[in-house]
Amino acid sequence: MGKDIVTNDNDINDLFLKVVDLVTQARERVATTVNIAEVYTKFHIGQYIVEYEQKGETRAEYGKAVLKELSKRLTDRLGNGWSYPYLRQIRQFYLVYGNLINSVHQIEEDKNDNRCLSNPASTFTLSWSHYLILMRIENPDARSFYEIECAEQQWSVRQLSRQVGSSLYERLALSRNKAEVMRLAREGQRIEKPSDIIKNPITLEFLGLKPDAAYSESKLENAIINKMQQFLLEL
Incomplete structure (x- = not known):
């Protein structure tokens, strides 16, 4: 009979924490990559839809008919999740961010002697759920503010929704004590x-x-x- 091996409790706990930390970081990286890939994909789907519409008629009825037919075919091929309202959101996402992305790429072309970034996903850093909130903000300056703060402060979707709902940007624009408003935004009252x-x-x-x-x-x-x-x- 061999002797039981006695392990040091502190050593095994240290190993356990290191493994947990490594797996957690890997999962976070995978989740971030998936989120950005989702946004990237939907941006280009919106681009395809808008470009297709522009080649045809410009009437709203035409665009509606296109999305309804596309929704039916995508659902038949790819399964649920491609409803007409959902495709409208994707189309709206491109309409909101298309000019911004194109202008960023034009600047990169000028800086790099016509060598531009081929992937607009480098501009997107948040999840699709975040952008569903952001693209409803009509003021481009306000939208940019919330997007930057959301990335830097790592706001959740719920936190972003609360800050937009509380008119944080407008309160900052009017306030003489901007530091206090930002403190309230981070910590609450x-x-x-x-x-x-x-x-x-x-x-x-x-x-x-x-x-x-x-x-x-x-x-x-x-x-x-x-x-x-x-x-x-x-x-």
Whole structure:
């Protein structure tokens, strides 16, 4: 009978953590690659659709008929997931980002003596779900801001949706304290002391104050007193 081999608990734990970390990193790289490949593919599908439409009639009815027929054929060949509304989203994605990508490539051509990047996916760094939110933003400057911040801050789809819904870009454009607005965007509204409660945007709106600026305690106090006086007078 051989002796049982005794392993050092710390050593095996260190090995375990290294393997887990390696596998986790590999999965993240694969997921990122898949996300970018998905966006890249849909960008070019949208490009094909728009170019096909431009060769034919320009009426909206024609484009609708094209997408419906394409949806039917793709579903028959590739299975579910190619509905008419979905193809409309893909088409819209190219219409929003097509000019931007083409202009970026033109700049690269000028910089590299007509040697341009052959893959626009180098411009896309987010998932398709992120771009579904971004392409609904009409202001190009606002869209660019959210896209950059989303990549740098690694916002999830839910976080991006919340920041767009809270008009972060517009609040930054109006605010005199941009650092504070960005802190709120990253951390949210933290209630650490009683005075923080009355600085809540909803409370400020009730007091008739703009939530895009910083206020002193005395100014907040005066606003509350004035609001109470007005309320008592109305009673």
